[in-house]
Amino acid sequence: MASHFMRKNNIKFYFNADRIYRRYSVIASVIKEANVGEVTEVKGWVKNLRVQKELVFADISDGSCAKKLQIVIPKHLKTDELTYGSSVRVIGKLSKSPRGQLELAAEDVKVLGECVVLDGYPFNPRTTHSAEYIRQYLHLRCRTNYISALLRIRNAVSKHIHNYFDTKNYLHIHTPILTSNDCEGAGEVFKVLPDNKDTIKAMMQQDKNVDNVYFGSKTFLTVSGQLHLEAMCRGLGNVYTLGPTFRAENSRSRLHLSEFYMLEAELAFCENLEDLQSSIEDLLKYIFIETRNTNEDDLYLIDKEKNKPPTWLDKKFITITYTEAKDILKRKGLPDTEDGINKEQELALVAHCDNVPVFIVRWPKEQKSFYMKESQDNTKVEALDLLAPITGEIVGGSLREDDYKKLKLKLPSEALNWYLELRKFGNIPTGGYGLGLERLLQVLCSVPNIKDTLPFPRWPHNCDM
Numbered sequence: 340m341a342s343h344f345m346r347k348n349n350i351k352f353y354f355n356a357d358r359i360y361r362r363y364s365v366i367a368s369v370i371k372e373a374n375v376g377e378v379t380e381v382k383g384w385v386k387n388l389r390v391q392k393e394l395v396f397a398d399i400s401d402g403s404c405a406k407k408l409q410i411v412i413p414k415h416l417k418t419d420e421l422t423y424g425s426s427v428r429v430i431g432k433l434s435k436s437p438r439g440q441l442e443l444a445a446e447d448v449k450v451l452g453e454c455v456v457l458d459g460y461p462f463n464p465r466t467t468h469s470a471e472y473i474r475q476y477l478h479l480r481c482r483t484n485y486i487s488a489l490l491r492i493r494n495a496v497s498k499h500i501h502n503y504f505d506t507k508n509y510l511h512i513h514t515p516i517l518t519s520n521d522c523e524g525a526g527e528v529f530k531v532l533p534d535n536k537d538t539i540k541a542m543m544q545q546d547k548n549v550d551n552v553y554f555g556s557k558t559f560l561t562v563s564g565q566l567h568l569e570a571m572c573r574g575l576g577n578v579y580t581l582g583p584t585f586r587a588e589n590s591r592s593r594l595h596l597s598e599f600y601m602l603e604a605e606l607a608f609c610e611n612l613e614d615l616q617s618s619i620e621d622l623l624k625y626i627f628i629e630t631r632n633t634n635e636d637d638l639y640l641i642d643k644e645k646n647k648p649p650t651w652l653d654k655k656f657i658t659i660t661y662t663e664a665k666d667i668l669k670r671k672g673l674p675d676t677e678d679g680i681n682k683e684q685e686l687a688l689v690a691h692c693d694n695v696p697v698f699i700v701r702w703p704k705e706q707k708s709f710y711m712k713e714s715q716d717n718t719k720v721e722a723l724d725l726l727a728p729i730t731g732e733i734v735g736g737s738l739r740e741d742d743y744k745k746l747k748l749k750l751p752s753e754a755l756n757w758y759l760e761l762r763k764f765g766n767i768p769t770g771g772y773g774l775g776l777e778r779l780l781q782v783l784c785s786v787p788n789i790k791d792t793l794p795f796p797r798w799p800h801n802c803d804m
């Protein structure tokens with residue numbers, strides 16, 4: 340449509356026979372700049388449509404922010420294709436509504452993509468759809484307020500994480516996704532094999548064991564980048580990674596995914612759990628505060644009642660030992676479990692602490708992984724779990740065993756000799772932790788089901804697209 344353009348203050352303006360208008364801007368910047376009087380082009384999806392006698396009011400959103408822009412359309416510009424859910428391009432003059440809200444008085448409206456609601460479009464502006472209902476439409480659900488707000492917050496949180504570590508001088512390390520180690524030893528690895536007959540045939544001529552055909556040893560999707568981070572930490576200092584992580588756990592619970600994003604940090608020269616704890620607490624508070632600053636509207640869109648700042652933001656996190664935690668649970672009369680602390684018990688402990696996050700420290704060594712440092716009482720390890728409201732466990736971490744002889748005895752496989760060797764050459768004490776990004780989002784936004792915190796969740800029998 341536009342035949343020429345010109346620039347003013349580095350903004351492109353198009354002009355054709357009868358009008359000059361500012362070229363397409365996302366709604367976030369149109370609202371932010373609020374240039375009343377300017378003729379502007381916007382594009383987006385119709386979220387609401389109210390047809391009145393002379394005018395049609397359409398709320399348009401384009402995903403760039405939580406807010407919608409109201410478009411005021413003279414009746415003669417309304418076509419049959421302009422319906423709820425359709426995508427549109429509108430040119431109009433920005434003005435203030437009688438209530439002082441920014442709106443666009445449409446001069447030109449073009450439907451870019453029709454949306455035939457009767458043809459099976461699953462959403463409807465007059466219905467409040469449940470999260471379960473929306474979850475059936477993974478390919479369309481980013482059009483809903485709930486999911487779009489969560490995905491904008493997810494984007495912001497990952498930026499805040501990188502900013503935080505950048506200001507603290509940590510190096511961001513890309514740890515591998517394909518690996519031969521099962522860091523946690525919990526039997527939850529996905530095995531990777533080539534899906535190509537010729538490759539398999541050629542490889543099998545060298546090695547008859549089908550498990551070993553690809554890289555010469557069993558290959559898994561990573562369950563944790565920790566061991567690789569530990570290697571990097573002994574040369575680069577403080578390091579972290581934020582990437583996809585996989586667990587073949589046969590669980591469909593509201594807290595589990597087969598593929599999730601884990602933030603893992605490894606702290607150089609870290610000699611006690613208290614230092615590890617204060618760095619976790621500092622990070623979490625930073626993310627919560629920053630996200631409230633950057634995404635207040637999105638938090639409000641998700642749930643204006645529940646998403647008030649948590650009461651614990653200005654309180655110190657609580658610390659109790661594993662033994663004390665077990666005593667508390669006993670006094671509360673919860674059935675005892677020999678092996679660790681289950682979800683119900685985790686949430687009971689958080690409630691006991693007035694919903695302030697609580698570190699459970701010094702765990703029985705047989706319950707934890709081989710790499711954890713033995714406590715002075717050698718039945719325990721210097722490990723921590725951080726429990727939070729909604730999810731229970733949100734962070735797991737430990738000091739790492741730095742005694743060569745002890746580690747050698749606990750090493751689960753010779754394939755990890757490289758890891759053992761780190762203790763031989765200029766070793767340093769380190770500690771680190773892993774924080775699941777999706778669980779963090781659950782706590783931050785009060786989201787009951789983890790499957791709503793990422794675009795395409797994977798869980799057993801659910802990997803169709």
Ligand SMILES: NC(=O)C[C@H](N)C(=O)O
Nearest residue numbers: 563565603735771772773
């Ligand atoms: N980096 C960490 O300490 C996290 C730990 N490896 C886990 O997966 O729980």
